[in-house]
Amino acid sequence: MMKLVEIIKGLATSEETFTLTRDLSVRMGKTPVPA
Amino acid sequence: MSDIKDEFVQRGVNAIRDSLGRLVKKEKMTAADQQAVLARITGTTSLSDMGKADFVVEAATENETLKLNIFKELDGICRPGVILSSNTSSISITKIAGATKRPEKVIGMHFMNPVP
Numbered sequence: 001m002m003k004l005v006e007i008i009k010g011l012a013t014s015e016e017t018f019t020l021t022r023d024l025s026v027r028m029g030k031t032p033v034p035a
Numbered sequence: 036m037s038d039i040k041d042e043f044v045q046r047g048v049n050a051i052r053d054s055l056g057r058l059v060k061k062e063k064m065t066a067a068d069q070q071a072v073l074a075r076i077t078g079t080t081s082l083s084d085m086g087k088a089d090f091v092v093e094a095a096t097e098n099e100t101l102k103l104n105i106f107k108e109l110d111g112i113c114r115p116g117v118i119l120s121s122n123t124s125s126i127s128i129t130k131i132a133g134a135t136k137r138p139e140k141v142i143g144m145h146f147m148n149p150v151p
Contacts, residue, residue, distance in 0.1 A: 004146070004149055006124075006144075007143065010130075010131070010141055011138075012129065013132070017142050018142065021118060021120060021142050024090065
């Protein structure tokens with residue numbers, strides 16, 4: 001099973017989008033790695 | 036779960052079933068939980084069904100034109116506020132976001148294994 005999720009923001013990606021995606025990754029049992 | 040052909044959708048569902056089946060075998064998951072997970076997955080070959088999704092993870096072939104087209108379509112299909120993420124490892128998120136009218140809701144979500 002894939003353990004890590006690299007989370008990559010674009011120039012326009014909001015902080016809210018980043019936080020929600022990071023929290024969702026954790027709920028999936030993954031370790032988020034900000035890029 | 037959406038793909039371009041039924042057989043690909045089925046392959047995806049089978050991969051999830053097998054992967055969870057290994058956890059059941061190792062007694063890390065019950066067979067009932069495996070069934071519950073599978074029951075939450077709806078397969079489709081029509082991208083328009085993604086209109087029901089609260090969060091989207093795109094994992095198409097690593098082809099920029101293809102991904103830009105998919106995001107443009109998803110932007111028209113999905114409700115405002117829904118995050119559109121991409122499993123890309125090499126294509127610019129800023130570029131992908133530019134294919135939509137919701138660039139603040141576009142993000143990269145690259146699932147991977149730790150380097151040993």
